[in-house]
Every structure is written in structure tokens, then in C-alpha cells.
Amino acid sequence: MKIYSISDLHLDINNSKPMDIFGPVWHGHETKVAADWKQKVSPEDVVILAGDYSWAMKLNQVVPDFDFIKDLPGTKIIIRGNHDYWWSSLSKVREILPENCYALQNDAIKIGDYIFCGNRGWLIPQGKQDTEENRKLYAREVIRLELSLQAAKKLQTNNEKIIFITHYPPFNNKIEPSEYTRILKENGVYKVVFAHLHGYINPKMLYNEINGIKYYLTSCDAVKNTLVEIE
Numbered sequence: 001m002k003i004y005s006i007s008d009l010h011l012d013i014n015n016s017k018p019m020d021i022f023g024p025v026w027h028g029h030e031t032k033v034a035a036d037w038k039q040k041v042s043p044e045d046v047v048i049l050a051g052d053y054s055w056a057m058k059l060n061q062v063v064p065d066f067d068f069i070k071d072l073p074g075t076k077i078i079i080r081g082n083h084d085y086w087w088s089s090l091s092k093v094r095e096i097l098p099e100n101c102y103a104l105q106n107d108a109i110k111i112g113d114y115i116f117c118g119n120r121g122w123l124i125p126q127g128k129q130d131t132e133e134n135r136k137l138y139a140r141e142v143i144r145l146e147l148s149l150q151a152a153k154k155l156q157t158n159n160e161k162i163i164f165i166t167h168y169p170p171f172n173n174k175i176e177p178s179e180y181t182r183i184l185k186e187n188g189v190y191k192v193v194f195a196h197l198h199g200y201i202n203p204k205m206l207y208n209e210i211n212g213i214k215y216y217l218t219s220c221d222a223v224k225n226t227l228v229e230i231e
Contacts (some may be wrong), residue, residue, distance in 0.1 A: 001112050003163065004041060004074070004227040005218040006033060007050035007195030011065040012085065025221045030068060032225035037072050040227050042080045044072040046111055047227065048231035050195040050218060051120065051167030062086040063096060070098040075111060079104050079118045081167040081195065093128025106144045108151040110160060114190075114231070117152040118165030119144040121180070121194070124172040141168075142179055163230065168196050170215070175208055185211040191230055195219045 009149045049212045080087045090105045107116035122141040152162050166181035170180035192215045208215050218228050
């Protein structure tokens with residue numbers, strides 16, 4: 001079993017919000033992603049989608065976008081991003097998911113020798129982002145991080161490796177340790193997948209290591225519409 005990830009697809013199959021207005025890297029990005037996906041992924045593999053899956057505003061509107069991955073190979077794991085406004089209650093989201101697609105929200109799932117868990121996260125309070133409101137939101141997401149890891153630990157019966165998924169970067173723009181990275185280290189997390197960042201990306205953000213844990217940025221445009229192998 002191999003593990004891949006690609007995130008921030010910002011799908012809109014009905015074309016009411018095309019992504020190519022954000023630059024040439026987005027031109028026909030769905031076709032490029034699907035072609036690379038089919039070339040790399042086998043039925044027994046896992047593909048992580050770390051948020052911002054669709055521009056849909058309501059749950060019924062996202063169904064055509066899920067048709068995009070329905071017939072692509074592998075088991076898919078998704079978490080909520082900051083633009084996934086269609087994501088209502090977790091139970092309702094799970095009702096409309098295609099076969100072999102799983103939504104995580106402060107919980108975990110075991111597949112083979114791996115346990116996947118995660119939550120949306122929040123930006124590290126820094127600079128202009130260091131406001132009272134953002135500190136509150138970040139503290140709330142830290143609690144949800146801990147809930148996700150507690151769920152993972154309950155499933156860990158034979159030293160399975162924990163892969164943590166979050167939409168927001170778990171460190172600041174200087175890639176410095178944070179409350180997030182400390183908790184991930186204390187809980188023995190193996191690898192971390194994150195997304196959210198667009199435009200110019202510090203190359204060090206794409207793949208780095210903090211306290212022995214490897215972190216992978218998998219935003220669609222940052223990885224040029226190709227799936228990143230995590231394991």
C-alpha cells in the first residue's frame with residue numbers, strides 16, 4: 001500500500017468559478033490531476049485530500065465534484081478546509097460520499113498498518129494574525145488536534161504509524177516549532193500532511209522535518225497538479 005496526497009483542488013465541475021483566473025498553473029488542473037492520479041495510484045493505495053475540496057456552498061451542490069474522484073483508484077481520505085462551506089455535520093457529509101471515500105473530523109481511521117487522523121487547524125498567531133480572536137481560534141483547534149490524536153491512539157493496537165492531516169500549516173512562515181508540532185511529537189506522529197498555501201511557496205515548505213517528523217505541503221498548485229507520495 002502506498003500513500004499519496006493532493007489538496008486544495010477547489011473543484012467546481014459546473015464551472016461557475018473557474019480556477020484559471022488565478023494563473024496558468026490552474027488551467028485544466030482537474031484533467032492533469034486525474035491523469036497523474038490514474039498513472040500513480042493502485043486500488044490498494046490511499047490518497048489524502050487535505051481540505052478545500054470544492055467551491056460548493058451547499059451539501060447537495062458538492063455531489064458533482066465528488067463524481068470527479070468516484071471512479072479514480074484508491075481509498076480517499078478527506079478533511080475540511082477553510083473554503084469547504086458545503087461541509088455541514090459530519091454525519092451528513094458521510095452520507096453523500098462515494099464508496100471508498102472517508103471524511104475525518106477530529107477522529108481517526110485505521111487502514112492497514114497506518115492510522116489517519118486530523119482536523120482543519122488554524123493559522124499560527126503571528127504578525128498581523130496575532131489577534132485575540134485568532135488566538136482563541138487557534139486554541140480551539142489545538143483541543144481538536146488532541147481529540148484527533150486520542151482517537152488515533154485508541155485504534156493503535158499493533159504499533160501502527162500515525163499520519164496526521166491538517167489543512168492549515170502547523171507552523172509559522174519561518175517553519176518554527178509550535179504548540180501543534182510539540183503535541184504531534186509527544187504523541188509519536190509519524191508524518192504530517194498539510195495544505196492551504198498558494199502563490200509563491202518557500203521551497204522549504206514543500207518538505208521539511210521538525211523534531212523527527214516529516215511534513216508535506218500538498219496544495220494543488222504548489223505541487224504542480226501531481227500527487228505527492230507520502231510513504
